[in-house]
Amino acid sequence: MNLTQPYIPKMRPQDILMPVPAGLCCKPGGFHIDPVRPVERAVITHGHSDHARPGHGAVLATRETLDMMRLRYGDNFAHSTQAIAYGEEIRLGDVTVRFHPAGHVLGSAQIAVSCKDTCIVASGDYKDARDPTCAPFEVVRCDVFITEATFGLPVFRHGNAADEIKKLLASVALFPERAHLVGAYSLGKAQRVIALLRLAGYDAPIYLHGAMEKITRYYESRGVALGDLRMVKGTKKADLAGTITLAPPSATSDVWTRRFPDPVTAFASGWMRVRARARQRGVELPLVISDHADWDGLTATINATGAGEVWVTHGQEDALVHWCTARGLTARPLDLVGYGDEDDSDAAPADEDAEA
Numbered sequence: 001m002n003l004t005q006p007y008i009p010k011m012r013p014q015d016i017l018m019p020v021p022a023g024l025c026c027k028p029g030g031f032h033i034d035p036v037r038p039v040e041r042a043v044i045t046h047g048h049s050d051h052a053r054p055g056h057g058a059v060l061a062t063r064e065t066l067d068m069m070r071l072r073y074g075d076n077f078a079h080s081t082q083a084i085a086y087g088e089e090i091r092l093g094d095v096t097v098r099f100h101p102a103g104h105v106l107g108s109a110q111i112a113v114s115c116k117d118t119c120i121v122a123s124g125d126y127k128d129a130r131d132p133t134c135a136p137f138e139v140v141r142c143d144v145f146i147t148e149a150t151f152g153l154p155v156f157r158h159g160n161a162a163d164e165i166k167k168l169l170a171s172v173a174l175f176p177e178r179a180h181l182v183g184a185y186s187l188g189k190a191q192r193v194i195a196l197l198r199l200a201g202y203d204a205p206i207y208l209h210g211a212m213e214k215i216t217r218y219y220e221s222r223g224v225a226l227g228d229l230r231m232v233k234g235t236k237k238a239d240l241a242g243t244i245t246l247a248p249p250s251a252t253s254d255v256w257t258r259r260f261p262d263p264v265t266a267f268a269s270g271w272m273r274v275r276a277r278a279r280q281r282g283v284e285l286p287l288v289i290s291d292h293a294d295w296d297g298l299t300a301t302i303n304a305t306g307a308g309e310v311w312v313t314h315g316q317e318d319a320l321v322h323w324c325t326a327r328g329l330t331a332r333p334l335d336l337v338g339y340g341d342e343d344d345s346d347a348a349p350a351d352e353d354a355e356a
């Protein structure tokens, strides 16, 4: 026995991060990741309201996530804040945390938590598909990978978002006398749809519902070019013929739509792969555009991380856990509650957008 080298037992992952009612708790680091209840110290993956909530003591997040929380909740959303850049490492208690791009929305991050020789990556929401409005997803090698499973079933294959944009533009060309109303979540999806339209060569003005103005202008202030944007408010009905408007999903089915000439209702969501969902929502033009990884994205990412253990959070956990165990990985659902009521992970048509 070597007496000069003290024996340091390898940390068990569950001693580093464990699910508690407030969220994922890192006891040795003294913080929670994306807590759903107010905590002393929160480390936050991205700005969607189910992950970024107000009322914490200290918040550590990317600058963009902090700015989005400020836009939504006001200046006093936390007692104190600290911005961290991608690739930067910060020591918290007995652990180090490092942020890596998650490719989900502007400023979204995976959080790598390392303690002794064990690394756990909490990926929050993520997608491996290309998105012109945020930094691309980065594969982080780790021992334990914590993954979402919003679209964790083999039926979910999102396809190419550019092809969905072509469908939208074909419809606009086909119905020049009608307005096109595209339901899209206000943070991330709306800006991505606009950017994809611009990439496809569409340079006409794009109209916005008032609920999207602040966050969309914020994207522009961070260098995301979105072209000529105008507000629906104050625009004459006749002038909206042949145009495209982005609106929160719930606005596309209420009286607000009466200000548009014979609107074609579209909805940009990974759920549009399910025909019944589109029908149920009265969506005439379903666009399969998601800010979450599809089945192939989830499984390819799990493989790429090299993790021997996978913890599955919100969504369709069972199939993904089964897929992992069939490949000899240790996998378990985390049974965290409180996630999935903003963006694509929204399951119920009734509570679709807090900002609408």
Ligand SMILES: [Zn+2]
Residues within 6 Å of the ligand: 046, 048, 104, 125, 342, 343
């Ligand atoms: Zn999200």
